[in-house]
Amino acid sequence: MILNRAVKPTPNKNILFELPQIEKFRLQNGLEVLFIQKKKLPIIRLSLIVNAGSKFDPDNKKGLSNLLAMVIDEGAGKYSALEISEEFDTLGANFAVNSNHDKIYLTLQTLTENFDKALELFCTVVTAPHFSDEDFLRQKRKTLTHLLQLKDDPEEIADTVFSYVLFGEENPYAFPTSGYDDHIENISVDDIKDHYKKYLTPDNSTLVVVGDASVKELIEKLDYHLGWWKPEGLHFKLNFNTKESANQIFLVDKKDSVQTEIRIGYPSSRRNIENFFSKLVLNTILGGPFTSRINLNLRENKGYTYGASSSFGYLQESGFFIVSTSVGIENTANAIKEILDELTKIREGITDTELEFAKSFLVRQFPSSFETYRQISSNLTTMVIHSLPDNYFNTYLENLQRISIKDVNKAAQENIFAGNLSIVIVGDKEKLLPQLTSSNFGNIISTDYIGKATIK
Amino acid sequence: MDLLNLNYEKYKLQNGLEVILYRDNELPIVTANIWFRTGSANEKVGKTGIAHLFEHMMFQGSVNVPKEMHFRFIQEAGGNLNGSTSTDRTNYFEKVPSNFLELILWLESDRMGFFIPALTQEKLANQIDVVKNERLERYDNQPYGLAWEILISSLFPKNHPYSWATIGSLEDITSFTIEDVRSFFEKYYSPANASLVIAGDFDPVEAKELTKKYFSEIPSKNHFEELQIKPATLAENKFIVHKDNVQLERIYLAWHTECAYSEDDAALDILTDLLTGSKTSRLYKKLVFEQEVAQEVTAYQFSGKFAGYFVVIATAKPGIMLTELKEKIFAEFENIKKNGINENELLRSKNGIKSGFIYSMQNIDSMADQLNSYNYFLNEPNSFNYDLSRYENVRVENLLNLFEKYLSKPFVELHVIPETEG
Known part of the structure; x- marks a missing residue:
């Protein structure tokens, strides 16, 4: 019998995964x-x-x-x-x-x-x-x-x-x-x-x-x-606001760099059960795994970089969205333009195929996130930091499965913006300035290594 | 130790592909891990980096798998995947839910047997750009990022296969043609030059059937001639100064040692731990903790198929001269030679190594890769206990002998200093 390799094998059985008890x-x-x-x-x-x-x-x-x-x-x-x-x-x-x-x-x-x-x-x-x-x-x-x-x-x-x-x-x-x-x-x-x-x-x-x-x-x-380690009865809570601003480029001069480091983003919602799963699916399509839009565009299509990704970052009391990559100097402005285009495009909606892919990826990889002692410990740590409910992992897959294309498109409208961005660029200023001024992404502010503005 | 004695099965297909099966049903996941017995050691001067670039090309699709779909099929299954290139071997691996075993064997066999017709100039040009960026990002643009390349090219003679970095030179990377990629594949990517480990949750009967179904029709190629490498030596010390965009000066000292699994290999590993592996290790304690002349100090032993080397790296605190660090490093060598090594020091290292073996068993991917590694170097995948015994058998006098045998021979001394100086 000649093997027909053109047919992709599909599984003929389901797996059984038992979630460990907390x-x-x-x-x-x-x-x-x-x-x-x-x-x-x-x-x-x-x-x-x-x-x-x-x-x-x-x-x-x-x-x-x-x-x-x-x-x-x-x-x-x-x-x-x-x-x-x-x-x-x-x-x-x-x-x-x-x-x-x-x-x-x-x-x-x-x-x-x-x-x-x-x-x-x-x-x-x-x-x-x-x-x-x-x-x-x-x-x-x-x-x-x-x-x-x-x-x-x-x-x-x-x-x-x-x-x-x-x-x-x-x-x-x-x-x-x-x-x-x-x-x-x-x-x-x-x-x-x-x-x-x-x-x-x-x-x-x-x-x-x-x-x-x-x-x-x-x-x-x-x-x-x-036993003799005693409570103090103090509780700590911080209150603060996050700021908003127009598109701005923060340029850090690192003379003789041969690559440019790029970070693009803005503050975003902290982790909450209402939108966490739709944002997760959204980012899986936009910039999470290797085959997400941003990486395929910048790496596999344009060859600007070794890798590019985006993520929603979650701090205990805040959150942010970030795109990061490192590109060849000559492609700095091109790469920023492609990233901004991807942010604009995802707001226009995703496809059914993309939704199915992202959900399949996230659902099926769930068991392997309980493999090592470190992974299990880090899952519990996440529960602690974000005060997640006791049944968080028990309901994880249901919560993912429930996400519809409408949910993801809504999440894109609410959480992805192509304006009011902070764009951080670390590289050789002299070589970068001509590209950046002619591309007109926003006001250019030079900063030192910790982010304080140096010269206007 | 019973825990380290693994049950496995090993056999060969008619085309020469070695298959190693190791079951672990703890979780419903399975991994495939393939080693091709080729790496940057098989390259030539002027064509450095081809083994690594080739690894990238293997993810660009094959006859039945369009570009990008190799990634997409595995990620759709909830799996992860990668590959890596070293001097001696190139590996490819993926981990998926156990009901997707057939998918990954299909994908791996398609690129092992049906890669060439899907190769295009467009794919190659794209991956040359990607690898160029990889080199710039991970080597050229990193602080001290070029030191390793300078070190090994000074330690080994010009045509020695360990004298260039696996990533390759920028000039060579940009020069590769379709013909280079094709001929590398034809020479080294034969089933007879590879071993496949399947590890995790699977049915052995089914795994054998699937392996046969997908891999047995791939023809083996003519065997290439194995490299014959003479041991490299240095006639005299070499001293190199390299300027970099860094704040602190750093010294690298490198000596020739021996191949992987040779007589002194395990003792040299233990020596790195005794020198810099912990807060109480000799060089760390003296240079970093007590005298604060160094910000960090690391000893590292590389041993591969064709050679080995031992490196000590120390980063100077501001205002401290590298010559002072060098003197102190050699003074500690003398101190150890003269006053010996305490049995407790040795015991601490051995205990760390022993528990390290057990900690490393948490992850099915690293188990699969280790089985392939033992198979490659020792022709016996179940070598965990043997490997551990190599360390347990090291005695104080073995360690003391290393100074005479290796560390009193000529060495390479590299100073990386800030660009603004001198």
Whole structure:
């Protein structure tokens, strides 16, 4: 029999996917725990999500929460900075502290056989950090040098400037988590201690656990190690406005660049159950996966770039829309024009084929987003950050299936704009200016590496 | 360890394609991972980057799959896909819900057997542009982005297959013709030069039938002559200064070592960890933590099919001279040689490596790729326990010997300094 290769194979059966069960409970001190049991491998992954991101940094101390994250594991309890690291290494456990605008994350991944010891260390770091002068000053110097290095990286510059011009000076999401050097100079070890005392509390945190453990065991062990970590009864909420403006180009001169980094966008709605799924389907068509409109146009059709994408970004208390790419200098204006055209075009409506493709992509990839311990933990983290309902994942597929072409076209009308854009360009100004002035995308403002206007 | 002892099945089709099946039914997903035993080592001076450009062309469709549809069919199935090119091999992989196994085998076999008639000048011109942009974005426009290319081209003699970067030179990338692409395919993309791993949730009987159905009619090609590469050495130290658009000075030191899975390969890996793998590692602790003369320090060991090298990279804090970093790095080497290595230090490294093996088993894609890697280098996919034992068997004296055997030989020293200087 000769094989007919022209026919694309189609599946003859359905798959069965069982969503893992989420357990939610509180410790005696009030700390909320979200837990998914997974026994495939002898691994436990644990992540403490603290509501203490850089959005809480005081006005003249941008970088405070990041510095706190940098110094919290530099000595705690009976251990020095080096001893903590040594203990985790002896256990073969991975421990890391990270921060972003919304949260500080303390994350541990360990083999089950070493869970008790690793957990004890983890809890020591959370509840009894030293914050010694010596450790603080070393990490402060390290951060200052790191800020210097960020000036080298065109992608980093583009992202920093984009946030700054997008949100505007009054908004805490406008500032980079890593802070500013002159602000960091202002920060003292007492600031760090105060910040820790105020924000690192059980009632301002959530613990996410995934792995080879049981609820009973977790409650026992966590109550034992975290029992004397006490709530402060403080609650933090920020209020601020986002700004609107006409099309503006923010041009950052990076002399001798051989590519141009481009970011285009505007503030958008924060994550909410009403429009999340229609925006998700919309962006899947516009700029999400490889075969979305923007990437196919800029990469596979025009060859301007190695890749281009768009996304709706969701912060806890805000949101934005962004298109990002990096293109050859000579194609900078062309690429911007194509992106603006795509934004205009998607407002004219999508096709049934596009809708079916996007839904099929999103629905069918759902099981594989629960594969690794890290992925499951990050799904739970998303629930925490955006206060998603307990049945969020149980109703995820229904919510997607329900999206109609009308919903997507409405989402495009409400969420995609081809005007009032912030356009950030990082590249060789001398080579870029002629293209940009003749294309007339908007007023051109030169800025420095952090987004402040330099010359008109 | 039982956990690392995998049940698998391996067999060969008549055309020489190796097939490796590994079942894991935890989730209803399945992955296909193909290694072609060719990479940038098979290129020639003047034609660098063809293996990687070729990898791009493999996503441009084949006789029964129009341009863009390779991506679209897999994404429509909720899958993800990619490929990568290294010095020694090129891999292609996708992960889909398990009821789409036939789809990905159809797609992979179509481009393995029916690629050439669908090749057009238009597709090639487009992907040359894309790869040019890839090079500019990921190498030329990155801080220190050209250092690696400079380092390896100084470490290896001009025609050595590891002396150029896998991405290729900009000049070579722009010069490729349809004929270059066609002849690369004809020479290296034979089923007999490939191995296919299917891993995840599948029925083995069905998987074998489908593999036969889609791959067995692809004819094998004449076998090409294997590269014969003499070990490279440096007659004397080389010193290079490169100016870049960066704030901080950085030093790279590189020595020749040995091929993957050779006698000292595992010990060299452990040595990188002992030097810079953690806060308490020797160089990190001295240079970054205690003395604060470096912002970061990394030791890295590359070992491939034809050669290996060991690199130490340190970024100077503002105002610190690279010569000072170099002295301190060599002083620590001397210190280790003289005073030895503590058993606890070694144990920490080994524990990290052991748990790393288990952590890496979370993901079916990386399992599939590792099975192919073991098959390629060791001709035995189930080599997890063997691989771990290589590390567990390393003793302190093995580590100390490395200094005499490799790190006291001539080396390449590269300084990357800010453009404004000097």
